[in-house]
Amino acid sequence: MELRLYLLFVWRWAWLIALFAVIGGGIGYAYSQTQPRLYAASTMLMVNQDQGIFARPSPTFDDLRARERYALTVRELLLVRPVLERAASMVDGVTVAQLAARTSTSDVGKTELFLLTVRDTDRQRAVRLADAIVASFQALERDLLDNPYAQASSLIIVDPAHAKRTPVSPDYTRNIVLSIFIAVVLAIGIGFLYDYFNTRIRDEGDFTRRGGGRPLVVVGKLNGATPAAQLVTLRDPASLDAEAYRMMRLHLDAIPGDERPQVIAVISPSPGEGRSVTAANLAVALAQTGRRVVLVDAHLRHPILHTIFNVPHQGGLSNLLSTPVQAIEPFLRVTEQPNLYVLTAGNAGGLPAQLLGGPQLEKVLAALRQHADVVLIDSAPLLTFADTALLLRAVDTTLAVVRVKQTTEEELRHMLDLLRQTEIACLGVVLNGVVKRRRRLQFTGFSSSPLIKSATIANRSEIAGDTGD
DSSP: OOHHHHHHHHHHTHHHHHHHHHHHHHHHHHHHHHSOOBEEEEEEEEEOOOSGGGGOSSOOHHHHHHHHHHHHHHHHHTTSHHHHHHHHHHSTTOOHHHHHHTEEEEEOTTSSEEEEEEEESSHHHHHHHHHHHHHHHHHHHHHHHTOTTOSSOSEEEEEEEEEOSSOOBSOHHHHHHHHHHHHHHHHHHHHHHHHHHOOBOOSHHHHIIIIIOSOSEEEEOOOOSSTGGGOHHHHOTTSHHHHHHHHHHHHHHTSOGGGOOSEEEEEOSSTTSSHHHHHHHHHHHHHTTTOOEEEEEOOOSSOOHHHHHTOOOSSSHHHHHHSSOOOSGGGOEEOSSTTEEEEOOOOOOSOHHHHHHSTHHHHHHHHHHHHOSEEEEEOOOTTTOSHHHHHGGGSSEEEEEEETTTSBHHHHHHHHHHHHHTTOOEEEEEEEEESSOOSSOOOOOSOOOTTSOOSOOOOHHHHHTOOOO
């Protein structure tokens, strides 16, 4: 994965990372508040090596090794239970277990000196405990070292015990930083897991990464509670969203005249991706240039175009498909947009798959070609019903619609694979419902997606040799 993708991931999840960082910092601070304040008293000590064989003017290597082991032995004996028990009995307010947990020794650089450190909740008591441990060892030294003939203590106090006025624990900075680090790692982990299991397309960049190439047009999230209110090319033609649909029209105009498709099916992988609204807005945008446009509602199971344009629903495509050839004009509904007519789904009975899979469909489309410059067909979801797959055999090309935060990568790839396998052309993919999108749409030419075959194919009626009778 490129560095840019990592940066995009961090930017997308910045709110969660920041939230967890604040929570982690608060937890670290709260945890520090619950911990007792400990003061550290340290005394600097050295083991007296000027007795016995260690006092020889020219010690051997074995003497030096024995001297080192002897010093380490004394350091360890300072922490044994008899010494600590005696020291605890000399100072009130502390148990042997607490003293053992709060006492340690450490080296002083590369010297023979070492520090004995005692931590306690009371600063003065910490000093007394450090002195008590040294005094206890010196009192028990002969028995501990098994040397009853020693004339002096082998432990020399170089610097008496003292304690700083500021506590050494809890360490607020360390606890807060560690809590923030853990919280940020947890937030990043949650983001990775969410992205791994959530295959829904999030934005234009995610659409490209998931195999869709560049979208033909990006459409923002339309305002309006109903599909009729989202007919922006008619209700709000000066809006940026209306301009996006006019950009689709520009892509169609960029196709050479002899290759320009006349019958276009608007498809989507699943329901609720804005397919019908896209078809309606594109139809209005085409009609606004003076072209005669017929918008066909081929979603016979759940038609909606009649509600968008507020036209009668009785008598439509299903009626034409279920009976012998009839005149088309009586079924075309006039809309408030000049040059735009709607062929509703109709109210005839029968299974949609049987109606759209019959020979009557190509005859109806052939008749519509005679009455319109462009025929736009709103279809059923491609991956949900077989109706659209049957319909696509009779159209010139398709226009796919997907919605961010709804269409999954599997649905997108399945739709594109199905179009490739059936050799059905596709103008491109409209990315719908993008919340934040660029202010200026760029015209990138007709071929916008490397995964979509953008060339139109010959009319199905011409392939079949149908004269349109």
